[in-house]
Structures are given as structure tokens and as C-alpha cells.
Amino acid sequence: MDSIISIQALSKVYDNGFAALNHIDLDIKRGEILALLGPNGAGKTTLISTIAGIVSPSNGRILVDGHDNVRSYRAARQQIGLVPQELTLGAFETVFNTVSFTRGLFGLKPDPAHIDQILKDLSLYDKRHNQLRMLSGGMKRRVLIAKALSHAPKILFLDEPTAGVDVELRKDMWRIVNRLRESGVTIILTTHYIEEAEEIADRVAVIRRGEILLIEEKDQLMQKLGKKQLIVEFKQPLAEIPNTLDGYDISLSENREVLTYTFDATADATGITKLLLRLNEAGMSLKDVRTTQSSLEDIFVDLVHNESPPPEEVA
Numbered sequence: 001m002d003s004i005i006s007i008q009a010l011s012k013v014y015d016n017g018f019a020a021l022n023h024i025d026l027d028i029k030r031g032e033i034l035a036l037l038g039p040n041g042a043g044k045t046t047l048i049s050t051i052a053g054i055v056s057p058s059n060g061r062i063l064v065d066g067h068d069n070v071r072s073y074r075a076a077r078q079q080i081g082l083v084p085q086e087l088t089l090g091a092f093e094t095v096f097n098t099v100s101f102t103r104g105l106f107g108l109k110p111d112p113a114h115i116d117q118i119l120k121d122l123s124l125y126d127k128r129h130n131q132l133r134m135l136s137g138g139m140k141r142r143v144l145i146a147k148a149l150s151h152a153p154k155i156l157f158l159d160e161p162t163a164g165v166d167v168e169l170r171k172d173m174w175r176i177v178n179r180l181r182e183s184g185v186t187i188i189l190t191t192h193y194i195e196e197a198e199e200i201a202d203r204v205a206v207i208r209r210g211e212i213l214l215i216e217e218k219d220q221l222m223q224k225l226g227k228k229q230l231i232v233e234f235k236q237p238l239a240e241i242p243n244t245l246d247g248y249d250i251s252l253s254e255n256r257e258v259l260t261y262t263f264d265a266t267a268d269a270t271g272i273t274k275l276l277l278r279l280n281e282a283g284m285s286l287k288d289v290r291t292t293q294s295s296l297e298d299i300f301v302d303l304v305h306n307e308s309p310p311p312e313e314v315a
């Protein structure tokens with residue numbers, strides 16, 4: 001794997017003794033969109049802040065495009081653009097100047113044409129001479145992205161990019177992210193919105209209590225864990241599950257009127273036809289038959305709230 005970020009045995013214990021990251025090993029592929037998915041306080045911001053060199057690691061090592069982010073801090077930081085969660089912007093500066101100034105912080109020469117291009121890409125160009133205080137929240141968020149891109153980084157971190165933004169802006173955000181990816185930028189975003197990971201990511205890493213529970217190609221994750229259920233309602237209660245259905249992953253409701261069959265939706269043979277045939281042979285009249293697809297959201301809820309079985313086994 002061509003990793004642009006390589007993290008080995010990373011731990012972070014804050015000064016108050018709180019262990020926010022526990023022995024994290026993680027490789028981020030060049031050019032991918034990786035979603036770091038986890039509940040509040042899982043350690044997402046700590047992880048990206050540590051990679052970006054804002055928080056110092058207690059243990060472990062991080063290579064950013066080959067640069068050790070502690071020993072070669074500047075070279076590592078140069079590769080990274082970071083869009084923070086909070087709207088931290090001055091009030092009176094203009095859009096153009098604030099983005100251009102950020103570029104200067106990286107020791108780069110002014111490049112008005114580059115800044116103009118970023119502002120155009122982010123639909124901020126006609127606001128370039130506006131003071132920041134005159135912008136809406138959504139526009140301010142775009143300015144944060146523009147700042148993060150001012151030094152043309154290879155890697156962009158977006159910390160909960162769509163928290164509190166409206167649907168239109170969210171769609172715009174994803175267009176921007178996709179365009180950046182097409183231009184070769186690696187993107188890591190944190191989120192607790194599962195739909196976001198489902199919509200945009202190539203890979204999903206689930207983080208909980210400072211540990212990576214799993215990291216998987218989104219599609220494979222869906223295939224691996226995406227189970228489907230066939231729900232069959234009977235006109236009369238079923239006396240017992242016919243023994244011709246031994247081996248099927250079946251459960252029966254308490255009133256014996258609803259049977260749930262869990263199957264792998266990606267398998268060649270789902271077993272549905274046989275199951276319905278066997279029920280017919282057993283003389284059961286059906287009232288209703290439907291299927292439900294478990295989404296990545298269900299998977300996530302399972303992983304985060306279900307302490308047992310251990311996540312490694314689930315993955």
C-alpha cells in the first residue's frame with residue numbers, strides 16, 4: 001500500500017492523565033478519502049491534531065509523506081491542511097487577505113493567482129474583498145477550507161465539516177471534497193454522521209475510546225457486515241419451526257406470528273426460495289413478506305454500543 005500517512009503505536013495521554021489515544025496503528029492511503037467515524041469523545045480530533053503536530057504524542061511515531069512529524073515537524077506540517085471544527089476567524093480581515101496570510105505562515109511566497117483559484121473553486125471569489133464578519137456561517141466554513149488549502153497541501157483534514165451546515169452547503173462540501181480528491185489530495189474527515197461516511201468515504205475507520213475498532217473499504221464493510229433480513233408474517237401462529245429449516249438463521253416472535261430470517265445479501269444463494277417453499281410445505285399461509293437492509297448506520301450503532309462480541313470478531 002502506498003501510504004501517505006503511517007502511524008505506529010500512537011498513544012496520547014493528556015496532562016490530566018486521560019488516555020485519549022491507545023496504541024493506534026493506522027496507514028492512510030495516498031489519494032483516498034478516509035472517514036474517521038466515532039461517537040463524541042472517541043478521540044477523532046485528538047488523532048488528527050496529533051497527526052497535524054498540534055498535539056504532541058505521548059508514544060509512537062507518525063510519518064507524513066515520509067517525514068517524521070516530530071523530528072521533521074515543518075516538512076510534515078507543510079503537507080497538511082487542517083480545517084478545524086470551530087469557526088475560528090478574525091472579524092475585520094478580508095477573505096482574500098486572510099487566506100493569503102495563512103499561505104505566508106507556511107513560509108511560501110504570495111501567489112494571488114493560486115488564492116484566486118481556491119476562492120473560485122469554493123464559490124468565494126465574489127466575496128474576496130468582504131470582511132469576514134459580513135459572511136454567513138456557511139461562507140465562513142468555506143473560508144476555513146480555503147485557508148487550509150492556501151499552501152497546496154497533499155493532505156486535507158476536515159474535522160466534522162458539516163456540523164451545523166444546511167443541506168445545500170453539505171452537498172457543495174462533498175462536491176469540493178470530490179474535486180480535491182480528483183486532483184490527488186488525500187482527505188481525512190471526522191464525523192459522527194454515518195451517512196457522511198457512507199456517502200463520501202473510500203474507507204471507514206471506526207474509532208472508540210481512543211482505539212481503532214476497524215478499518216475497512218466502505219464497500220467491503222457493507223458486504224461483510226451488511227446483512228439483510230427477510231420478515232415473514234403468518235396468518236396464524238406457527239406451532240414450531242419446521243425441522244426442514246434446521247440450519248437457517250431464524251428467530252420467531254413471541255406470538256409466533258412473525259419469523260425473521262437473517263441472510264447474507266451478497267451470497268449467490270440466499271436461501272429465500274427454499275425457506276418459502278418449506279413454509280408452504282408446512283401449510284403456513286403468509287400475510288406479509290418483506291426484507292430490511294441493515295445499513296452502515298446499524299453496523300456503527302452495533303459497534304459503538306454493543307460491548308459484546310468484541311469488534312475484532314465482528315470485522
Ligand SMILES: Nc1ncnc2c1ncn2[C@@H]1O[C@H](COP(=O)(O)OP(=O)(O)OP(=O)(O)O)[C@@H](O)[C@H]1O
Pocket residue numbers: 014015016018020038039040041042043044045046047192
Ligand atoms: N486537552 C485535553 N485535556 C484532557 N482531556 C482532553 C483534552 N482534549 C480532549 N480531551 C479528552 O479526550 C477525549 C477525546 O477527545 P476528542 O476531542 O479527541 O474526541 P472526538 O472524537 O473528536 O469527539 P467529538 O466528536 O465530540 O469532537 C475526550 O474525552 C476529551 O474530553
